[in-house]
Amino acid sequence: MMANKNRTNKTIILPIEQKDYAKCLTDTTFCRMTIDKNIERFPNLFPDNIKGQNYKLNGKTRTSSKMKMQLIKIKVKDENYQIQPSYILPYMRGLTAMAEKALFFTEI
Numbered sequence: 001m002m003a004n005k006n007r008t009n010k011t012i013i014l015p016i017e018q019k020d021y022a023k024c025l026t027d028t029t030f031c032r033m034t035i036d037k038n039i040e041r042f043p044n045l046f047p048d049n050i051k052g053q054n055y056k057l058n059g060k061t062r063t064s065s066k067m068k069m070q071l072i073k074i075k076v077k078d079e080n081y082q083i084q085p086s087y088i089l090p091y092m093r094g095l096t097a098m099a100e101k102a103l104f105f106t107e108i
Helices: 018-026 028-041 096-103
Strands: 011-014 056-060 072-076 079-085
Touching: 011 028, 018 028, 018 079, 028 056
Parallel strands: 011 079
Antiparallel strands: 056 072, 072 079
16 A cells, blocks of 8 residues: 655745736746745745745646635745735635624723
8 A cells, every 4th residue: 555645734825916816826837926026025934945936836726715815835845835816814714804804902
């Protein structure tokens, strides 16, 4: 019996605006430029072996039933990662704009 690789959630959450992420889904040159810019600005968000543009765009995920959107996939060496924009809540539960209203508390 062949052992299965441990599957972990390898998601990289990047500060990408909604309109820019939509463009990333259709324009690979813009997508690569956006990811490269984020690697330069936030190297700690990425695996160590991605430095020097050592990754390739690896398609998109299936369309999420919760958010009706896809995530970009990249491959670094033999590891696959998903690129999730920061305007989406973890586990694709909704938009951060919906949750931010719950964070305001009033003093009594």
